[in-house]
Amino acid sequence: xxxxxxxxxxxxxxxxxxxxxxxxxxxxxxxxxxxxxxxxxxxxxxxxxxxxxxxxxxxxxxxxxxxxxxxxxxxxxxxxxxxxxxxxxxxxxxxxxxxxxxxxxxxxxxxxxxxxxxxxxxxxxxxxxxxxxxxxxxxxxxxxxxxxxxxxxxxxxxxxxxxxxxxxxxxxxxxxxxxxxxxxxxxxxxxxxxxxxxxxxxxxxxxxxxxxxxxxxxxxxxxxxxxxxxxxxxxxxxxxxxxxxxxxxxxxxxxxxxxxxxxxxxxxxxxxxxxxxxxxxxxxxxxxxxxxxxxxxxxxxxxxxxxxxxxxxxxxxxxxxxxxxxxxx
Numbered sequence: 001x002x003x004x005x006x007x008x009x010x011x012x013x014x015x016x017x018x019x020x021x022x023x024x025x026x027x028x029x030x031x032x033x034x035x036x037x038x039x040x041x042x043x044x045x046x047x048x049x050x051x052x053x054x055x056x057x058x059x060x061x062x063x064x065x066x067x068x069x070x071x072x073x074x075x076x077x078x079x080x081x082x083x084x085x086x087x088x089x090x091x092x093x094x095x096x097x098x099x100x101x102x103x104x105x106x107x108x109x110x111x112x113x114x115x116x117x118x119x120x121x122x123x124x125x126x127x128x129x130x131x132x133x134x135x136x137x138x139x140x141x142x143x144x145x146x147x148x149x150x151x152x153x154x155x156x157x158x159x160x161x162x163x164x165x166x167x168x169x170x171x172x173x174x175x176x177x178x179x180x181x182x183x184x185x186x187x188x189x190x191x192x193x194x195x196x197x198x199x200x201x202x203x204x205x206x207x208x209x210x211x212x213x214x215x216x217x218x219x220x221x222x223x224x225x226x227x228x229x230x231x232x233x234x235x236x237x238x239x240x241x242x243x244x245x246x247x248x249x250x251x252x253x254x255x256x257x258x259x260x261x262x263x264x265x266x267x268x269x270x271x272x273x274x275x276x277x278x279x280x281x282x283x284x285x286x287x288x289x290x291x292x293x294x295x296x297x298x299x300x301x302x303x304x305x306x307x308x309x310x311x312x313x314x315x316x317x318x319x320x321x322x323x324x325x326x327x328x329x
Contacts, residue, residue, distance in 0.1 A: 002295040002328045005032030006315070007071070007224055007305035008060070011042035012243065015051040019063050021311045026064050028319025032301040033066035035102070035224055038073040040110040043246040044263045054087050061095040069099060071189060071224060071303070072171045074106030076124070077114065081131035082156050085138040092162035101135070102189055102222075103128060104171040108257045121254065125177055126150070132168060132184050139165035169222060173197075175204045182208025187220035192277065198297065222301045223294055228280040229287060229306055229314055236280045237271045239308030247307060248273035278307060288322050295328060 006025035008018050022034055038053040053070060060068055075084040084101070091099040105124040112118055119127075127150045134151060137144045138158050146153035169187040172178045181188050182205040190198060206216035226247050230236040240247060245266035250273065256262060274280055279290050294302050306314040 002299055002326075003032035003301050004030055004291070004323055004326065004328075005066075005301055005303035006030040006034055007303045008034045008036045008056075008068075009305055010037050010051045010053055010056060011039050011047045011049060012309070013049055013311070015049075015056045015059070018051075018056070019059055021315060022060055023063055024312060024315045025319075026066050028315050029323045030304075030315070030319070031066065032303060033098070034060065034064070034068040035071035035222075035303040036060070036068055038070045038110075040078065040113055041259050043109070043244075043259060044266060045259045046242060046263065047244075047259075054091075057091055057099070058094070061091065061098065065098075067098045067100065068095075069169070070102045071191075072102040072104035072169075074111055074128075075103055075131035075135065076127040076150070077106055077111035077116065080153075081134040081151060082138060082153055084131070085135040086158060088135070088166045089139065089158045089161045092164075092166040093160050096162050097164070100167045100169055100187075102169045102171060103132065103185075104189075105177075105254070107254045109253070109259070109262075112257045118255065118257075124254075125180075128170070128177075129180050129184055132170070135168065136165070136184075167220075169220065172201065172205075175200060178202075178204035179208035181205055182210075182214070182216060182219075183212050187222060189222045189224070191224045192226065194276075195297065220300045221298065222303070223299045224303045224305060225291070225294065226278045226305045226307055227287060227290070228274075228278055228308055229282065229284075229318070230308055230310055231282060231313075233280070233282050236282055236308070239310070240274055240278055240280050241266075241269065241271065243309060244278065244307035245269045247278040250277065284317070284321050287318070288325050291322070292326055295326060 039050045075081040088101040105128045143157045167186040170181040170185040171189040178201040209216040228236040228240040248269040
């Protein structure tokens, strides 16, 4: 049965306000819980925030009762993988069965701040899976030593851990990483894609899982989709253009370093550039059909991000008029 969740976007909202929105989403029926963005910078200065997700999630766990996790964090530039394992194990111990760790290969927007080399995607992917190896070893509670191509770990042991290891999910958009995700992770995260591409990623994920004796049907398939709903189509389009112009940029963004660079690119974005990337409409039936399509594809969780500032209204209206009309079984 598919569950619908709420995307908690720390780039856009003060963490105290976002806690209120998450609590409201739980009350409104967003039963899958929360995908929490993990950024150092917002995409554009206009978005205006970028709180420390790990602090926020500690408060989120006490304020709500639903699952939550990072969507996604990079375990290799700002953080050593051991630090990510430490943080994740602590949240897992504090909120048993609720926290999941979403990982990705990273974006220069957040990771360049330490001033080191920003490698090509192949290197970043290799770093990601070496980091996952370290994290999973630490989750066992054993003393771990590691000297790999990218990371070194000297006699580290996690003393505070949950009874069951925190599940690791990986955001991936390519076939090679999807297959590796099936081998080394517990689930897969997708952030919007054409149906054919999603099918290909799932196929590669399942292939990798079976190679190591795992049953891929037991692995969560998670999706985040961006929508712009408002009371009028004009307001919905304006919200997308002003608050989430990066959603209308149909090119890889991992190598762009500064919010100001995204703001400059945003001047070239037009409403038609959001087609098939962000659904922009006041029509609640259209939003329902849009979400239902991904439910019917077989996603276990679909997390919704409304790109405008009208979060309280979005949560209330979708909780009342969209979620009850979805066929989730």
